[in-house]
Amino acid sequence: MHCRRFVASWLVVLAAVLTHCRSATAADSDSGYQVGVARVEITPSFPVRLSGYGNRATEATEVEQPLFAKALAIRHGDAAPTVLVTVDTLGVSAAMTEAVAARLKQEHNVPRANVAVCASHTHSAPALPSVAALIFSPKLTPADHLAHMRQYEAELTKKLGDVAVAACEKLQPAQLAYAYGTAKFAINRRALKEGKWSGFGVVPEGVVDHTLPVLVVRDADGKKLRAVLVNYACHCTTLGGSFNKIHGDWAGCAQEQLEREHPGVTALVSIGCGADANPEPRKDDLTIVRGHGDQIAREIGRLLKSDKSWTPIAGPITAAREEFALPLAELPTKAEFERRAATKGPIAYHAQTQLERLAAGKSLPTTVPYSAQTWQFGNALAMVFLPGEVVVDYQLRLKRELDAKRLWVNAYANASPCYIASKRVLAEGGYEVDGSMYYYDQPQHFAPEVEDTIIERVRGQLPKSYAASVRWEAEIAKIEARDRETPPPTGGIVFTGSSTVRMWKLEEGFSDLPVVNHGFGGSQIVDAVYYFDRLITPLRPRQVVLYSGSNDLNSGKTPEQVHRDFLAFAKLVREKLPEAKLTYLAIAPNPKRWSQIEKQRAANGLIKQSIAEMKSDKVEFVSLEEHLLLKTGEPQPALHLKDMLHFNDAGYEILNRVVRPHLE
Numbered sequence: 065m066h067c068r069r070f071v072a073s074w075l076v077v078l079a080a081v082l083t084h085c086r087s088a089t090a091a092d093s094d095s096g097y098q099v100g101v102a103r104v105e106i107t108p109s110f111p112v113r114l115s116g117y118g119n120r121a122t123e124a125t126e127v128e129q130p131l132f133a134k135a136l137a138i139r140h141g142d143a144a145p146t147v148l149v150t151v152d153t154l155g156v157s158a159a160m161t162e163a164v165a166a167r168l169k170q171e172h173n174v175p176r177a178n179v180a181v182c183a184s185h186t187h188s189a190p191a192l193p194s195v196a197a198l199i200f201s202p203k204l205t206p207a208d209h210l211a212h213m214r215q216y217e218a219e220l221t222k223k224l225g226d227v228a229v230a231a232c233e234k235l236q237p238a239q240l241a242y243a244y245g246t247a248k249f250a251i252n253r254r255a256l257k258e259g260k261w262s263g264f265g266v267v268p269e270g271v272v273d274h275t276l277p278v279l280v281v282r283d284a285d286g287k288k289l290r291a292v293l294v295n296y297a298c299h300c301t302t303l304g305g306s307f308n309k310i311h312g313d314w315a316g317c318a319q320e321q322l323e324r325e326h327p328g329v330t331a332l333v334s335i336g337c338g339a340d341a342n343p344e345p346r347k348d349d350l351t352i353v354r355g356h357g358d359q360i361a362r363e364i365g366r367l368l369k370s371d372k373s374w375t376p377i378a379g380p381i382t383a384a385r386e387e388f389a390l391p392l393a394e395l396p397t398k399a400e401f402e403r404r405a406a407t408k409g410p411i412a413y414h415a416q417t418q419l420e421r422l423a424a425g426k427s428l429p430t431t432v433p434y435s436a437q438t439w440q441f442g443n444a445l446a447m448v449f450l451p452g453e454v455v456v457d458y459q460l461r462l463k464r465e466l467d468a469k470r471l472w473v474n475a476y477a478n479a480s481p482c483y484i485a486s487k488r489v490l491a492e493g494g495y496e497v498d499g500s501m502y503y504y505d506q507p508q509h510f511a512p513e514v515e516d517t518i519i520e521r522v523r524g525q526l527p528k529s530y531a532a533s534v535r536w537e538a539e540i541a542k543i544e545a546r547d548r549e550t551p552p553p554t555g556g557i558v559f560t561g562s563s564t565v566r567m568w569k570l571e572e573g574f575s576d577l578p579v580v581n582h583g584f585g586g587s588q589i590v591d592a593v594y595y596f597d598r599l600i601t602p603l604r605p606r607q608v609v610l611y612s613g614s615n616d617l618n619s620g621k622t623p624e625q626v627h628r629d630f631l632a633f634a635k636l637v638r639e640k641l642p643e644a645k646l647t648y649l650a651i652a653p654n655p656k657r658w659s660q661i662e663k664q665r666a667a668n669g670l671i672k673q674s675i676a677e678m679k680s681d682k683v684e685f686v687s688l689e690e691h692l693l694l695k696t697g698e699p700q701p702a703l704h705l706k707d708m709l710h711f712n713d714a715g716y717e718i719l720n721r722v723v724r725p726h727l728e
């Protein structure tokens with residue numbers, strides 16, 4: 065161990081504690097919030113194995129960067145505080161979180177749902193025997209290594225309780241606000257061949273979420289910054305398996321950099337659903353890992369410079385937590401485990417462990433215990449906590465189905481059961497489905513129902529006002545009432561999307577075809593996804609025509625988001641209406657939003673490319689731009705109403721002519 069570094073970091077801790085112990089400012093906060101901030105160093109003081117990579121066989125004896133656990137206790141009015149602990153470690157076990165919750169209950173009467181512990185998933189922190197239990201087969205781990213791991217886990221568990229309690233004892237009036245930034249170093253790591261897993265890779269076209277949610281705590285008058293909590297959906301694995309020193313990886317570097325740039329501030333990092341994303345580049349190179357931390361610190365610096373980026377948080381905190389079981393697929397037979405036990409490596413250790421259980425008269429689990437937890441801060445923000453290594457599909461789906469502008473998803477929270485694959489990832493197979501389950505001592509991969517189960521539990525904890533599309537409820541109900549009065553044809557052609565569809569006199573333009581107009585003004589693709597089962601499915605159409613995307617871009621969504629939302633819509637059509645054809649009408653240029661033309665073209669381009677790659681005659685892309693622009697390449701005011709946004713009759717005449725050959 066580097067003793068010098070060890071002493072220096074304790075000085076930093078002491079300075080931070082002194083800052084936070086200053087008495088509360090005289091002015092009471094209007095926000096009604098009180099926040100306590102605490103930190104404790106958790107760098108081991110003895111040699112210990114590091115976890116995350118299975119190949120490291122010797123104990124780490126050097127500290128390249130100290131490790132920390134930090135806590136925010138947030139109380140509104142006289143209610144019990146909610147306490148968030150972040151920790152530089154691979155993961156925490158359910159038992160560790162329960163121990164923290166028990167301390168908080170005993171010492172500050174904090175309810176269980178108000179306690180969350182989020183791991184950074186650094187792969188350069190001490191191994192905990194209760195997390196990824198079979199990553200090093202305990203039977204093959206030298207007794208002294210195991211003793212050190214156990215000692216560290218016991219010490220860490222106590223310190224997590226200490227830091228949580230300390231935060232509750234430092235409550236001071238505070239203001240809270242949040243913002244969303246962007247960081248781009250997370251890259252999808254699942255290489256696929258013909259839709260199936262082919263190995264780890266760097267897959268820039270794969271799904272990721274580059275959003276960087278940031279929460280800041282300021283003092284009562286809103287001037288002094290006290291703490292910054294940032295979340296990013298990416299593995300904390302810039303440093304690889306040949307790096308065998310204590311380090312917080314990019315999450316540690318982000319904290320270090322933020323605290324250096326903002327003296328007196330405590331920086332905390334939680335991880336989103338980044339189980340299938342790796343940092344890029346990835347190398348045992350401290351310059352690169354610092355660079356990733358620096359990207360986050362720089363983005364937060366940029367956000368802090370602009371008042372406009374921040375949404376203030378107000379209102380009481382509502383915490384909810386449920387435990388439930390996630391089903392595994394049918395277990396392998398005893399004979400299959402016997403076959404695997406005769407091989408070598410992790411698969412053999414795993415099979416031997418299962419066989420020992422069976423020999424001892426125990427049955428193997430067919431489900432995995434899980435939990436979903438949410439904190440709502442008034443109507444401003446909802447935070448979700450999901451245990452385990454959750455793939456990005458969960459975060460993206462929650463953001464589609466709930467109000468993405470008020471949502472924050474923490475994974476690697478409260479427990480480390482295993483990877484949590486989605487329906488899509490389960491169908492593709494690979495490491496996050498099977499290969500990782502051996503290390504986590506799970507007897508089988510998940511059944512596909514896990515995705516809907518988790519999403520439904522989270523949605524069930526949040527009020528209806530968090531649903532993405534609640535603002536359209538009245539309009540949808542009107543369409544349904546109209547359909548009940550005059551039932552539209554089934555098996556016809558349903559147009560859906562935004563006001564360009566709603567205002568389109570389809571029955572006049574296509575009087576010879578069974579067209580149905582289910583457009584709803586101002587809507588985005590996510591809304592068409594959300595209402596799919598009410599507006600589209602019941603009509604069993606032979607063709608679905610979607611015009612949507614312009615409002616999405618206008619609301620600040622990126623072309624990539626619009627593209628992803630389109631893919632979600634296309635997936636619904638394929639799943640729910642396998643016989644139907646989907647026609648996507650490209651985002652059309654108009655004078656009002658002419659400044660967004662490049663974004664519109666980018667979104668159209670991504671969607672067009674995906675449709676081409678689908679190689680199916682059941683989905684097509686219809687370009688509109690070339691039919692609507694003047695020869696000079698500019699939009700034609702003569703085709704638009706006074707608002708210069710919507711088409712007039714002349715505009716729709718062109719649309720009718722262009723679209724007709726595509727209707728079946």
Ligand SMILES: [Zn+2]
Pocket residue numbers: 185299339453
């Ligand atoms: Zn991982």
